[in-house]
Amino acid sequence: MNNRSKITITVVVVVTLFFIWIISGTQGKEVPFLSIEELVTGEYDQDRFRLGGNVQAGSIQIAEDDLLKVEFILKQGESIIKVHYYKTRPDLFADYCEVIVEGEYRNNEFYADNLMTKCASRYEGDLRDKNSYNLDEI
Amino acid sequence: MIHSMATLGTVSQSLALGFTVLSIILIAQFLRSGDTRLYVSGRRSAVIAAGLVILSTLVLLRELIQSNFNLEYVAHYTSIATPLLYKISALWAGQAGSLLFWVFIVAGYILIVIYQNRTVNKVMMPWVIMILMAIQFFFLYMTNFITNPFSPVEAGIIISDGNGLNPLLQNVTMAIHPPTLYLGYVGFAIPFTFAMAALITGDTSATWIKLIRRWTLFTWLALGIGILLGAWWAYQELGWGGYWAWDPVENASLMPWLTATAFIHSIIIQEKRDMLRVWNMILIIITFTLSIFGTFLTRSGIMSSVHSFTASSLGPLFLGFVFLILAGSFLLLYKRLPMLRTKNRIESFVSRESGFLFNNVIFIVMCFAVFWGTMFPVLTEAVRGTKITVGAPFFNQVNIPIGLSLLFLTGIGPVLAWRRTSKQVLIKQFSLPVLVSLVALGVFILRGLQGYVMISFVLAVFVTTTIVLEFARGIAARHRRFNESVVLAFWQMLRKNRHRYGGYIVHFGIVLMFVGFTGKAFNREIETAIRTGDKFHLSGYEFELQEIETEERPNHFAWIAHLKVVKLGVGPVTHLFPEKRIYFHRNPDQRKHQPHSELDIHTTLKQDIYSVFSGYDTKTKSASFKIMINPLVSWVWIGSYIFVLGTLIALWPNRRKK
Known part of the structure; x- marks a missing residue:
C-alpha cells in the first residue's frame, strides 16, 4: 500500500470514529424542550425536560426558613405550571421575566435544577412598553 | 439642531x-x-x-x-x-x-x-x-x-x-467584548473575498494566501480575544462560577474560530508545498459562512439562548444570505476545480504535512461536534417533531477526547520535518519529551490522578517539553554559529522567524489553557443561607459571615458581606467581600429595581475561591451565598495572555527589505 492510500484510510477511519463518537454522544443527554401544554398533556418515557416561559407576576414565593428555596408559576400563553427551584437564582429572575428551566416533572409540578434568564442586553421586548419610559406630560 | x-x-x-x-x-x-x-x-x-x-x-x-x-x-x-x-x-x-x-x-x-x-x-x-x-x-x-x-x-x-x-453590561470587559468579536466575525470577509477573487480571476496559486495571511491572523486573534473576554466576563460577573456554558451563541463564535484555526495552519502547507488548494478554499468559505451563521443564530430567535435577540424578521434574511454565500462560492469552486489541482502529494505518514492534515481534520471534527450539539434542537424538531436539547454534559463529554487529540498533535506536528521524517530524527526529537512525560505520568499516578485529567496533564508536560526543546535547539544553533549570548540568540531567533516562534508561543498558551480547563474536574461548590456569625465549610475551608454592611452609592444601593476565610488546620486565608446591589434603587417603581450580585474572588495560581452573595432577606436577616473552589482557573487567563502575545509576535510586520 502506498503512503497516499495509507494516509487516506487513516483519515477516513479517524473521521468515522469521531463522527460515531459525536453522534452517539447525545444518548442519555437528550432533554426535550417542550411547551407547558405538551408536558402536561403528553406521555413521555423520561422525566427530564426543559420548559420556557415567563414568570407570572406576583407568583414568586421564597421560603421563610430558606432563602434559596423558591416556588413560582411559569406561564406560557394560557398554560401555567408550578415550578420549584432550590438553588442560587440569577439576578435577573423577577416577575414577568423570561426564563428557561430544566428539571424533572413529578405530580403535575416541575422541579427545576437549572434556571436561566434571558441575557441582560436583550430587552428588545420592552420597546413598545411605554411604561418603561419616564413620560413627561406634554 | x-x-x-x-x-x-x-x-x-x-x-x-x-x-x-x-x-x-x-x-x-x-x-x-x-x-x-x-x-x-x-x-x-x-x-x-x-x-x-x-x-x-x-x-x-x-x-x-x-x-x-x-x-x-x-x-x-x-x-x-x-x-x-x-x-x-x-x-x-x-x-x-x-x-x-x-x-x-x-x-x-x-x-x-x-x-x-x-x-x-x-x-x-x-x-x-x-x-x-x-x-x-x-x-x-x-x-x-x-x-x-x-x-x-x-x-x-x-x-x-x-x-x-443594564448593570450587568456596565463592565469594561463587556464594553469591549462585542467589538472585538465583531472585528473577528467581520474580518473573515476579507480573506473570503480574496479567495473568491482568486477563483474568479483564475489566479489559484498562493498569491491570495500571501495577501490575506496577516488579515486572517489579525481576524483570528480578534475573534479569539473576543471569545476570551466573553469567558472572562461571564466568570467575573455572572456568578455561576464558570467561563464557558456551551450556550448556542458562545458556540456560534467558537465554530468559525475553530475552522479559522484549521485554515491558518493549512495555508502554511499551500505556501510551502503548494498543496491543499481546494481544502483551503473550502475552509475559508466555511469560516466566513459560519461567522454570518453566528449572527443569524443570535438574530433569528431560532435558538433559545440566553444571548439571543427577540425573534425578528432578520432570521430569514440572514439564512438566505448564508445559503447565497454557500451556493455561490461552492459553485465557483466546483467550476474552478481543474485549475486547483496540484502535483504535490503528501509523501510520508510521518511528515509535517500529514501532521497538519490531521490537525485540520480534528479541528473540523471539533467544529462539527459543536455544530451538532448546537443545532440538535433544530434538527430533532425537524425530524422528530420535538425540540431536544443537549447541554454542557454532551459538549464536555464529546469534546474532551477531541481536544486532547489536538493537544497531542500540538506537540508532534511542529517538530516533524517537511516531506518525511527519518527514524533517527524521530528518536532524536522525541526521546527526551517522551522520557519527561513518562516521569510526569509516574508522578501523576502516584498523586492519584486518573482518566482524562491524567492524560491532559501528561500531554501538557509533553507539549511543553517539545516547545522548550525547539527553543533550546534554535538558541544553541545561533550560539554555535554566531557566538551570540543566550538572550541575544533568543531575541534574534524570535525576530528572524516570527511566524514559527510566535506559533510555538501560541501553542504554549494553549497548553496552559488546557491545564486550566482540566482544573474544572476538581471544582467544589456549596450553596447556603446563613445569618451573621454563622459558619460553614467547603473543601477544608471555613467561611464565617462576620457582618453585612450597607452603603448607598451614586447609582445603586449595596449590602456588603464580610466573609472570613480560614483554611482548617492552617489559619486565616483572606476576607471576601461579595456584594448584593440594587440598581435604580431610587426609582419608585419597584419593577425597575435591578438586583445584581457583585462577586468577590480570591485568586491564586493554585485555585480561585469564588463567592457570590446571591440573596438577602432584610426581615429575617438571612443571607444566601454560593461559594466555589475552582482549581487552576488562573491558568486559563495566563494562557490567554500568552496566546495573544504569541499571535502578536507572529503578526508583527517584518521590516521592509530595501
Whole structure:
C-alpha cells in the first residue's frame, strides 16, 4: 500500500470514529424542550425536560426558613405550571421575566435544577412598553 | 439642531446604500467593458459609501453621548446617568445599533483594503471591492429598511430620561467584548473575498494566501480575544462560577474560530508545498459562512439562548444570505476545480504535512461536534417533531477526547520535518519529551490522578517539553554559529522567524489553557443561607459571615458581606467581600429595581475561591451565598495572555527589505 492510500484510510477511519463518537454522544443527554401544554398533556418515557416561559407576576414565593428555596408559576400563553427551584437564582429572575428551566416533572409540578434568564442586553421586548419610559406630560 | 443631526445619520445611511449599489454597477460595467474610468469611479463610490457609513455611525455615537432621547434606540439603551463609556458601548448593545456597528467595521476594512492595494493586485481588486460591497449592501439594507437605529420614538411622546444600560453590561470587559468579536466575525470577509477573487480571476496559486495571511491572523486573534473576554466576563460577573456554558451563541463564535484555526495552519502547507488548494478554499468559505451563521443564530430567535435577540424578521434574511454565500462560492469552486489541482502529494505518514492534515481534520471534527450539539434542537424538531436539547454534559463529554487529540498533535506536528521524517530524527526529537512525560505520568499516578485529567496533564508536560526543546535547539544553533549570548540568540531567533516562534508561543498558551480547563474536574461548590456569625465549610475551608454592611452609592444601593476565610488546620486565608446591589434603587417603581450580585474572588495560581452573595432577606436577616473552589482557573487567563502575545509576535510586520 502506498503512503497516499495509507494516509487516506487513516483519515477516513479517524473521521468515522469521531463522527460515531459525536453522534452517539447525545444518548442519555437528550432533554426535550417542550411547551407547558405538551408536558402536561403528553406521555413521555423520561422525566427530564426543559420548559420556557415567563414568570407570572406576583407568583414568586421564597421560603421563610430558606432563602434559596423558591416556588413560582411559569406561564406560557394560557398554560401555567408550578415550578420549584432550590438553588442560587440569577439576578435577573423577577416577575414577568423570561426564563428557561430544566428539571424533572413529578405530580403535575416541575422541579427545576437549572434556571436561566434571558441575557441582560436583550430587552428588545420592552420597546413598545411605554411604561418603561419616564413620560413627561406634554 | 438635535433633529438635524439625527437626520444627517439617516440620510448618510441611505446615501451609503446608494453609493454601494452604484459602486457595484460601475465595477460590473468595468469588468464587462474594460474601461478603467468606470473602475476608478466604482472604487471612489466604494470609498464614499464606506465614508458615509462611518459618518452615520459617528452621528449615532454623538446622539448616544448627547442623550438625544428622541431616538428610540438612544432612549432604550442609555439614560442621563449612564457613564460616558457605557453611552459609547450602547452603540453595540442593541440590535439596530450593533448591525450599524457591523457595517461600520466592514466599511473600515474596505477602506484599509483599498488603500493597501491602491497600486497593486490590479486584476483581483475590482472583484474584491465588488464582493465586499455586496456584503456591505446586505447589512446596509437591514439597517436602512428593517432595523433602523435612527428611528424616532413614537409621535407625541417626549422622553425625559432613557432606560439605561443594564448593570450587568456596565463592565469594561463587556464594553469591549462585542467589538472585538465583531472585528473577528467581520474580518473573515476579507480573506473570503480574496479567495473568491482568486477563483474568479483564475489566479489559484498562493498569491491570495500571501495577501490575506496577516488579515486572517489579525481576524483570528480578534475573534479569539473576543471569545476570551466573553469567558472572562461571564466568570467575573455572572456568578455561576464558570467561563464557558456551551450556550448556542458562545458556540456560534467558537465554530468559525475553530475552522479559522484549521485554515491558518493549512495555508502554511499551500505556501510551502503548494498543496491543499481546494481544502483551503473550502475552509475559508466555511469560516466566513459560519461567522454570518453566528449572527443569524443570535438574530433569528431560532435558538433559545440566553444571548439571543427577540425573534425578528432578520432570521430569514440572514439564512438566505448564508445559503447565497454557500451556493455561490461552492459553485465557483466546483467550476474552478481543474485549475486547483496540484502535483504535490503528501509523501510520508510521518511528515509535517500529514501532521497538519490531521490537525485540520480534528479541528473540523471539533467544529462539527459543536455544530451538532448546537443545532440538535433544530434538527430533532425537524425530524422528530420535538425540540431536544443537549447541554454542557454532551459538549464536555464529546469534546474532551477531541481536544486532547489536538493537544497531542500540538506537540508532534511542529517538530516533524517537511516531506518525511527519518527514524533517527524521530528518536532524536522525541526521546527526551517522551522520557519527561513518562516521569510526569509516574508522578501523576502516584498523586492519584486518573482518566482524562491524567492524560491532559501528561500531554501538557509533553507539549511543553517539545516547545522548550525547539527553543533550546534554535538558541544553541545561533550560539554555535554566531557566538551570540543566550538572550541575544533568543531575541534574534524570535525576530528572524516570527511566524514559527510566535506559533510555538501560541501553542504554549494553549497548553496552559488546557491545564486550566482540566482544573474544572476538581471544582467544589456549596450553596447556603446563613445569618451573621454563622459558619460553614467547603473543601477544608471555613467561611464565617462576620457582618453585612450597607452603603448607598451614586447609582445603586449595596449590602456588603464580610466573609472570613480560614483554611482548617492552617489559619486565616483572606476576607471576601461579595456584594448584593440594587440598581435604580431610587426609582419608585419597584419593577425597575435591578438586583445584581457583585462577586468577590480570591485568586491564586493554585485555585480561585469564588463567592457570590446571591440573596438577602432584610426581615429575617438571612443571607444566601454560593461559594466555589475552582482549581487552576488562573491558568486559563495566563494562557490567554500568552496566546495573544504569541499571535502578536507572529503578526508583527517584518521590516521592509530595501
